[in-house]
Amino acid sequence: MKICHLTSVHPANDVRIFYKECTSLKKNGYEVIIIANGAKNEIVNGINIIGTISIRNRFFRILIVPFIIYFKAIKIKAVIYHFHDPELVFCGIFLKLIGKKVIFDIHENIGISILDKRWINKPLRKTLFNIYNIIEKCLITYFDKLIVVSKLYNKRFPKKSVIIKNYPIINIVETNNKSEFLMPLRFIYVGVINEDRCVFEMLKIISILSEKKYNIKIDIIGEINGDLLKIKIDKYIEDKNIKDKVSFFGRLDHSMIFNIMQKSHLGFALLKPTNNYLNAIPTKIFEYMMFGLPVICSDFSIYDYYIKEKNTGICIDIKNIDLSVNKIESLINNIDLMKLMSENGMFVVRNEFNWESEEKKLLKIYQEITNA
Numbered sequence: 427m428k429i430c431h432l433t434s435v436h437p438a439n440d441v442r443i444f445y446k447e448c449t450s451l452k453k454n455g456y457e458v459i460i461i462a463n464g465a466k467n468e469i470v471n472g473i474n475i476i477g478t479i480s481i482r483n484r485f486f487r488i489l490i491v492p493f494i495i496y497f498k499a500i501k502i503k504a505v506i507y508h509f510h511d512p513e514l515v516f517c518g519i520f521l522k523l524i525g526k527k528v529i530f531d532i533h534e535n536i537g538i539s540i541l542d543k544r545w546i547n548k549p550l551r552k553t554l555f556n557i558y559n560i561i562e563k564c565l566i567t568y569f570d571k572l573i574v575v576s577k578l579y580n581k582r583f584p585k586k587s588v589i590i591k592n593y594p595i596i597n598i599v600e601t602n603n604k605s606e607f608l609m610p611l612r613f614i615y616v617g618v619i620n621e622d623r624c625v626f627e628m629l630k631i632i633s634i635l636s637e638k639k640y641n642i643k644i645d646i647i648g649e650i651n652g653d654l655l656k657i658k659i660d661k662y663i664e665d666k667n668i669k670d671k672v673s674f675f676g677r678l679d680h681s682m683i684f685n686i687m688q689k690s691h692l693g694f695a696l697l698k699p700t701n702n703y704l705n706a707i708p709t710k711i712f713e714y715m716m717f718g719l720p721v722i723c724s725d726f727s728i729y730d731y732y733i734k735e736k737n738t739g740i741c742i743d744i745k746n747i748d749l750s751v752n753k754i755e756s757l758i759n760n761i762d763l764m765k766l767m768s769e770n771g772m773f774v775v776r777n778e779f780n781w782e783s784e785e786k787k788l789l790k791i792y793q794e795i796t797n798a
Contacts, residue, residue, distance in 0.1 A: 427796065428457045430504035434491040435511045438462035438475045441680060441709070442533070442592055443510060448473050450785045451792065461498050463491050476502075484545065492517040500524065506570075506795060512558070515565060522568055527795050530566065531573040533592075539702040544622075570795050573788075576705055588787055592709045594716050595781045607691055607764050613644040614690040614719070616683055616710050620651040622703070624696035624724075625659060627744045633666040634751045640758065644694075645686055647675045684717070691764070692757075693719040696744055699726065707732065711739075712779050715771030720764055722754060732779070738771040 429451060436443055438460050449471065452458045458473045464480030478494045481487045496517045499507060507521050508529040518528045540546065540555045566572065572587040574580055580587045613632065619625050625646075632644050650656045663669055675686070687693075693714030697703040704726055711721050711732065721739030723729050733739045740757055742750035757763060 427455075427506075428459070428502065428504045429506040429508065429792070430459045430461060430499055430502045432461050432495050432499060432507060432509040432514055432517065433511055434463045434487060434495060434513055436462070438465035438477070439470070439679070440510075444470075444473065445595060445680065446592075446781050446785075447508070447531075447788060450781075450788055454789055456792070459502055459504065461495050461502075463487065463495070488513045496520055506792065515561065518569060519565060528569045529571045529573060529791070529795070530569045533575060534702055534706060541701050571791050573791065575707075578705060588791055590784045590787050591707070591779075592712075593779045593781050593784055594709065594712045594775065596716070596776055607761055610641040610643050611692065611758055612690045613642065613692050613694055613722075614647070614687060614714075615644065615694040616647045616687075616713070617708065618651060619646065619648045619659075620655065622698045622700055624694075624698060624744055625655075626662060627696055627747060627750075628694050629659070629662055629666065629668065629672065630747055631751055631754065632671055633668050634747070635754070636668055636671055638755075640755075642758075643671050643673065645673050645675060645690065647678055647683055647686065649677050650674075684713075687713065687717040687719065690717070690719055693721050693739075695721055695723040696742075697724045697726075698744065699724070704728065712775055714739075715779070716775045718768035718772050720757065720767035720771065722757075732774075736770055736774050738767050738774065 431443055431448055433440065433443060438444060444460065448458045448460060452472055459476060460473060461476045461478070463478050464482070465475050465477030467477050468475050476498060478491060478498065481491055492514050495514065499517070499521065504526070506527045506529065507518065508531060509518050510531045510533060515530070518530060522528050540558060541551050543551065546554065567583060567586055569586070572583055573590050574587045575589065575592055577589065580589050615628060617623060628644065628646075632642065635642050650659065663672055678686075693710065695708050695711045695714070697708070703724075705728060707728060711723060711729075714721050715738055721733055723733060723739060723741055725741040725743050729741055733741055740753055742753050744750065
């Protein structure tokens, strides 16, 4: 059976889209096509990737790319279309109008996330928030199924939605004797680099620990949001004299990230308390756990079950860096506790928080739609 995934925002090799969902579908007998903005036309692991012209400007991407993707999509003549971005809602509607089965994969709380987007003029955010909510109420139940990552949409559309968490694919690896936590202790951060994701708070923590003569380093993997921010970061590192403590890697593929995680000891997952972040679990915390890294995350209640109850790391208050540093000091001075958190993290990922448990839900959705 031919199915087609559509994205205007994510790369074709996005972990959730390609490595989790599409790979799971492919290995279970589906013919899988991905249409992605700016992708290269190629076949990877038996999955056919079809690209559009690359449009990165947000305004033109939102205005033009959905139409390009729609016309490419109808040529595919797939049985099920599965789209991943809110700007493709009308593309999905048009596909429904010509009799196709359509799934909307909602990766985040879209309405709330609009209120946090700094690139949108602040007075305009509330208006766009209201417009999107109207569109959502009028159109979203028209789709055959909604895949969501949080309880919020599941409660809002209980008959249409299924929660599929963004848990990692189990990767049982040799941890290079991480249980010994040998010096220097290596911190790691993976993800977009911006102020809402606490880049300066991480650097300040590293700076203070360095001043206290701890033998530490941090590897930061991901894209920096803009040239101005890069200048500010470089100046901060120079002013704090921590250049030898900090390594930036830019965006890397997953295998290279995992190679660095193998050599790391503790994982940062700090976020500022924006509307969207307060209600979302970043995938990186489960990947840190998978590699035996105690997690250092923001003190949000949504993490309590994963971090505090499972004893896989510590939650800190980013508004109080001195107190946060004290908590981190207590952790890194207690090797036995770090070993316990490391073992707990690996155990819960291998037995509970893994993609294999979510894959079954995905396959069930496809079976229900095709049998309807």
